[in-house]
Amino acid sequence: MTQYWDDVLAALARYPARPEIEPLPLRSTTFATLYGVRLTSLGPYRLFGYLSIPTGAGPFPAIYYPPKYQSVLEIIPQGTANLQRSRYVTFSLAGRGQRNADTPYAAMFPGLLTEGVDDAASYMFRGIVADSVRGLEFLLTRREVDATRVVVAGNDIALITAALGSGATSVVTTPALFYRTAELAPKTNGYPLEEINDYLHLHPARAEAVRRTLAHYDLLGFAPGVTAATLLMAGAPGTLLDGPALGPLATALRGPVTVYESQQSLYKDGLYSERWMAEQCGITDVQSILPEHWRD
């Protein structure tokens, strides 16, 4: 780990989480209770998350959904069977700027990826990564969680969190933001990487500063710190972040790695991911917690 991230974690440690946990009856069911959680991160900045606890005697395996690259905070990802909450503790966190954590800072999408990107010390993702680490720390304080079965599932932030924090036993990561960003952004005009192109088109003199900032966030730098089993969700063959493109990342990860190339089907890709997580957590009857339209 670099001095940059040592400093971030040290700064985070100076702020206790001070969680407030309130039941949310509207989203609670016979099989799970939902809570709204407020907690403090680097800054200090107050965050918000949704914590779902299964009914019954635990401990339970857990899935942590770190901040996504969108304004909306979901309880569980759209399209996931609500019954997932009957078998896993789930915790989804809004990083600073996302809805429910957008005071005083409200992020724009697109826009967040380049917010302060010309200065690594003030880059917005410095705080978001700290938020995500804080979220994992919080989840692991819960007595309902089986600490031997903790999945972190998300985009690049999932992998970074698993590297910087402790306690992730499995990782599902879909790189989209921080893999060879400065090198790959010019090869696409699709968002979110197009944000980098937009920014440099308007501010060409800042290119070197942007490159320096992004270098701190490159997944290749975090990979040696990840010992958890990892499912690396790659793009479809021929796309910017396909299996071969992510090959160096797969090689650099220290734990067991499965590379899955997208079949450009949210059904096939989602089913693979659900089954993989269940297998990692020892859940043998995954059929019962799949969406109705995915069951055999």
Added chain:
Amino acid sequence: MPKARPADYRSKIRKPDDFDAFWSDVLRQASTVPLEPEVVPDPLRTSDDVEVFQVFYTSIDHVRIAAWYCRPVRRAARTPAVMVLPGYQMDPPIPKEWARKGYVALSVAPRGKLRSNRQFNPGYPNLLTHNIVDRHTYAYRGFYVDTWRGIDFLLARPEVEPTLLGVTGSSQGGGLTITTAAMRPEVRAASAGAPYLCGFADAIELTHTYPYEEINDYVRRHPERRADVEQTIAYFDGINFADRISCPIIMNIGLQDNVCPPETGYVLFDRIGAADKRLYPYDGHGHDAGRARHGAVTDAFFARHLPGREVSP
């Protein structure tokens, strides 16, 4: 592979007797509100081939609505336009790729979305059930009008060919495509993917995933309000708008869609009034509805029905 879902599913969706009167009254109310369009250049997002603007206009209840507006740098004096409508949770995209295909493009952020949430912000989850017991104040009353007013914005633009307007979107954007094509006869071609907001009452029984699960949460918590909920959603169901569609339309659905059940897609397609309509069901696909393969179909469809564009080199 999951078992095939019936294409002849028996829907419980029924149109209220005063459906047309209700929406006529909403449109009358909206017509009293001046559009007051504002077009602001966005140099950060503008590139060599596409000009990007932030757009604002006023909708019903005097809510200010934001949108992204893109136009190809190289274009005809009057250019076909496409309105792009967003999914439930997504942040409305900057539609540069549509401009690169030669269209003027408007991507609307209906009320509650980022940049349109200063006056109305029920949040997510919550939008789907905000005032769901009262059709006169239900969230989607204004939300629908916000998208229809996007057509008014396009019609007012000098660079837009007013006889060549298209509308497209997937998921919630697909549902909004249905309602916009139904309510705005100026729309000449529509492409709806995995339409959400179509078959509410069926979907909440067929699937238990968010966002539809918001309604199940609400009714579980407030069982005494079920009848009011059922009454309200009938006025907002895309299936009940569908017979008003007369423009050419294509639809794509995924047969393993875990968000918008394919059964509702079949019912919707059956109710569409247009003579020129075609359904593309994709087996082996979920809520993507075969998007990767279907993109070429959509491009060819709009190229056929919205001719006259120039494509940026």
